Amino acid sequence: MKRPTFVDIIIFIISLSISILSFTLYTTLDGALEVHVTSGGKEWVYDLSVDTTETFTGPVGTTTMEIKNNSVHVHDSDCKNQICVLMGWISKPGEWVACLPNNVFIVIQGTVEEAEGETADEISY
Amino acid sequence: MKQQTKSHTEARLELVALLAACALFLSTIEYMIPKPVPFMRLGLANLALIISLGILSDKEYFILLLLKVIGQALITGSLFSYVILFSLAGSLSSALVMLIVYKVFKEKVSCVGISIAGALFSTLAQLTVSRFILFGEGTYVIAPPFLLSGLVSAVILGVFAQMFIERSRWYQTVSGAQA
Numbered sequence: 001m002k003r004p005t006f007v008d009i010i011i012f013i014i015s016l017s018i019s020i021l022s023f024t025l026y027t028t029l030d031g032a033l034e035v036h037v038t039s040g041g042k043e044w045v046y047d048l049s050v051d052t053t054e055t056f057t058g059p060v061g062t063t064t065m066e067i068k069n070n071s072v073h074v075h076d077s078d079c080k081n082q083i084c085v086l087m088g089w090i091s092k093p094g095e096w097v098a099c100l101p102n103n104v105f106i107v108i109q110g111t112v113e114e115a116e117g118e119t120a121d122e123i124s125y
Numbered sequence: 126m127k128q129q130t131k132s133h134t135e136a137r138l139e140l141v142a143l144l145a146a147c148a149l150f151l152s153t154i155e156y157m158i159p160k161p162v163p164f165m166r167l168g169l170a171n172l173a174l175i176i177s178l179g180i181l182s183d184k185e186y187f188i189l190l191l192l193k194v195i196g197q198a199l200i201t202g203s204l205f206s207y208v209i210l211f212s213l214a215g216s217l218s219s220a221l222v223m224l225i226v227y228k229v230f231k232e233k234v235s236c237v238g239i240s241i242a243g244a245l246f247s248t249l250a251q252l253t254v255s256r257f258i259l260f261g262e263g264t265y266v267i268a269p270p271f272l273l274s275g276l277v278s279a280v281i282l283g284v285f286a287q288m289f290i291e292r293s294r295w296y297q298t299v300s301g302a303q304a
Contacts, residue, residue, distance in 0.1 A: 001288050007230045008238035012280070015245045019272040022265075038260050096266055100208060105260040 033093060035072050037065065038105040048072065048091070048108060058102035065106055077102055140299060141185050145192035148173035152197045167278045170197060171243060174220060175236050175286040178227045179300045190220045207258065214254045219247035236290065240283030244275040 004012075033048040039056040046052060048070055055064045061078025071091040074084040077099050084099035093110035151169040158167070170193055177189055194216050198204035203212070223243040226234055248271050256264040290296050 001284065001291065002235060004237055005233055005235055007234040008241075011226070011234075011238040011241050012276075015241050015272075015276050015279075018245065019269065019276055022269040022272050094266055098260070098267075100259075101206070103259065107266045109266070 032110075033070070034109050035065075035067060036107050036109050038107075039063075039103060046072075056102075056104050058099070058104055060102050063099050063102045063104040065104075072106060072108065073097065074099060074104075074106070077104070137185065141181065141189055141192075144173045144177050144181070144189050145196065148189070148193040149196040149200065152193070152200050156200055168244065168247070168275075168282060171219070171240070172282055172286055172289075175223065175240055175243070175282070176290060176296065178223065178239065179290060180296070183224070186220070186224065190216060210254055210258065211251050214250040215247040218250035219243035222246040235283070236286035237280060237283030240279045240286060241276065244279030245272070248272055248275040 035046040035048050037044045037046070037054070037056065039058055044054070046054070046067060048067060051068050053064060053066045053075065055062050057063075060080075063077040063079075063084065064075045066073055066075040071089040073089045074087070074097055077084050079099050079101035081101070084097055084102075084104070087097045090097055090106075090108060093108050096105065096107040098105045148170040151172060155167050155169045174186075174190065174193065177186055181189060194209070194213055195204070197212060198209050201208075203209050220243070222245075223239050226239050226242045230238070252264055252268055252271065255267070260267075290300075
């Protein structure tokens with residue numbers, strides 16, 4: 001095969017830097033973990049350390065999420081392919097589970113440690 | 126004379142159909158491969174598009190693109206769901222970028238560069254669709270693994286496509302006979 005050209009290498013470097021830079025989105029998250037659920041244009045937030053079971057209704061039926069032992073998974077969903085259920089348990093910030101057919105997106109997000117003592121303000125705000 | 130023109134048109138039509146069939150065949154193969162994480166795709170069908178850059182005219186190239194999107198939607202059963210928006214956005218933007226890169230750099234770029242540029246814009250377009258239609262602000266979380274896996278598969282596909290166009294006699298024949 002021909003050796004990669006100069007343009008090839010430039011394109012590769014641009015693409016690689018965008019990929020690597022995107023990982024910095026995950027930093028500065030060291031406080032309590034939250035479970036953010038987006039469904040039908042609304043967003044819910046749950047504490048990952050509190051066990052609970054929640055059901056969301058989407059275009060193809062209901063999707064049930066279970067939080068247990070600091071992990072979260074989709075317990076069951078009315079979608080055809082069941083990929084969301086098969087994705088299993090997640091527990092780290094940045095990990096996510098989605099049910100595309102039923103429009104439910106579950107992601108674990110870290111919160112920034114309350115270094116400046118502003119957490120109370122944010123909650124009341 | 127008239128007879129000749131017709132047979133030429135037919136030959137071009139056959140060429141587009143052959144490449145589209147090839148794209149759909151690859152889509153089917155990809156559909157059968159289990160994915161570790163959903164929505165992460167190899168983009169095997171893009172091989173046909175990359176290879177066709179040196180064979181088809183612009184118009185034929187976009188017909189091939191359209192056939193690929195519709196065919197893929199039929200195979201995966203997502204033709205009338207909003208999943209096709211992802212497919213359409215990704216395919217369209219990557220096809221446009223690949224065509225532009227190919228036209229601008231010509232001999233100075235190989236299939237590897239074309240493939241990487243296409244994959245990057247496909248991912249970016251899909252993330253944008255996801256940001257505005259599905260997941261809202263949370264989309265940034267899925268961006269990094271998407272971008273990285275897209276890059277890896279694009280390099281592999283690009284190398285494969287480059288090897289193919291250098292060695293294939295079929296390719297030499299049809300690209301030489303370009304209208």
